[in-house]
Amino acid sequence: MEISQLETPVAIVDLDRLEANITRLQNYLDEHGIANRPHIKTHKIPEIAHLQLRAGAIGITCQKLGEAEVMAQAGIEDIFLPYNIIGQSKLAHLVRLARRVRLSLTADSEFTLRGLSAAAYRERLELELLVEFDTGGQRCGVQSPQEAAGLARLITRLPGLRFAGLMTYPLNDRTGLFVRETKALLQGDGLAVERVSVGGTPCMWEAHHHPEISEYRAGMYIYGDRYTVQSGAVTLEDCALQVICTVVSRPTADRGILDGGSKTFSSDLLGLDGHGLILEYPEARIYSQSEEHGHVDFSRCERRPEIGERVTVIPNHCCVVSNLFNQMVGVRGDQVEVIWPVAARGALQ
């Protein structure tokens, strides 16, 4: 089947670009002796995770227990879940999963650690724990090396847990110092920081400047999007994920309406202007969206589309787009090669 025969809006993945993106990051991390543990939240597709592993990744990263379950069922054996898992039913699910795969986790509080410990100890399991720290992301994570060291020591005291290292997101100038200070604090306890896991596609090519990093989690690098292009981490020609839309209306000389809106692209702007880049009309601006319509200003374009014309959109943020589609269509040239269900989409937390 040719791409032109697919109904729109459709999310396609250029397989040549996907494979090149996988190879490029793997080679870079190999060259610098950093383990690659890609984040599958971007694609949520087991077959792509297997491509990443076959290229040399040591395991994968998931953001939800449900994602990890889907990946485990697809035969993936080493999963990092950098999330505070809380609550009886989730903890019960977690230990069942930990029987089947090598599972490592993060925590940033005594509360999370005590829950994990109790669940693991009951099942005679040992869970590998990294302490999450915050150096400006203002999400989860302890605020100081002293706090990090305190949780590391608590992990060694709690049954069913093993201290494995530190984790943060995103990488920045304070990352190295935080790690060194925490290591210094733990030296007296004889506690080694085996893993230092850092993530983020925009800063991935900076990883080798931070010798503290032992493993890297990148997600968006696999698809690319307008945001990662703007960050300089990938080029427009690397963008593997594209959404093909049809122009369904031309109500005025300047305005055109696409058949993709906020339920196709999400409303993530990430500081960008407009809701995506139309490759055939780079001067056009998707100035607003309704749920199933993209509203485009073509006034700056010399040529303007006819109703019925198909256009190719590079979305602002690939992770949320793949979360909105039930399937991704893998293409090579103008031919459809594979249709992947987005198997871990909508999985329970």
Next chain:
Amino acid sequence: MEISQLETPVAIVDLDRLEANITRLQNYLDEHGIANRPHIKTHKIPEIAHLQLRAGAIGITCQKLGEAEVMAQAGIEDIFLPYNIIGQSKLAHLVRLARRVRLSLTADSEFTLRGLSAAAYRERLELELLVEFDTGGQRCGVQSPQEAAGLARLITRLPGLRFAGLMTYPLNDRTGLFVRETKALLQGDGLAVERVSVGGTPCMWEAHHHPEISEYRAGMYIYGDRYTVQSGAVTLEDCALQVICTVVSRPTADRGILDGGSKTFSSDLLGLDGHGLILEYPEARIYSQSEEHGHVDFSRCERRPEIGERVTVIPNHCCVVSNLFNQMVGVRGDQVEVIWPVAARGALQ
């Protein structure tokens, strides 16, 4: 099962409120002699559509052909699809659907009309067409009564099509005038405007001030959200859709992190401040989101949550939230009564 036993983040629907919302709008429209044709894009659940029909709705509105297909398969017999359907495979699908249900459509261009006509004529079908007009929404729709009348006349000339009326979104002060002017233009042709279909929850209680309206499409009224509360159309106590989250981290005295982010709530702001209202902490502000985390500033709250505490969030925009969940949990009091798959979620356009 009790609500407290559900894993978070979970989207729950208060069935008492849902039923009251259905009844309230139906009674109002009945009182004013306006047909009710609710928009199911908000819930995408066949069983809820049937509740709306049993309460007195004359049919439903869908925004995508795939949604209409799911609803037809659930036994719904009268579907309005106010979308320019374009392309051979979609038109083929459309006429198959039109054999099974009473299907009406909109168009705002000769291109759309000619495609529909050819597809319908080939199958010896007659499709009911409304002309979409634009009075400020800046989405689809013809720009003048003259254009509307021109398309109406074209419909009468094209085989396989029947002119049924006019459609717009949203309702505003120019709606009535546009309809009256178009009717006047068509009077000489002997063309009656049977249906005038208008939509939008924020302005639904204004419908009776516009005698031109013959049927109303509201979607969000069934769930309610922060946006419709702010518009004054519903109250906070009417909001049937709520998302229960767990506080998974308290990294600083002011900051708390929820287990729901942009893949739970979307990033729709709709002019509101923050990404949702936490009922237990109305002074808190969800100031940003990552994909699976909500970042909350609790500094203005007297009391602050502990890690592990569950909170109830009224989302900014219910339609995009229900599009992100695979299921909705219907509750009555603190008990789970039904679990509905969001059957038309992710359906093809």
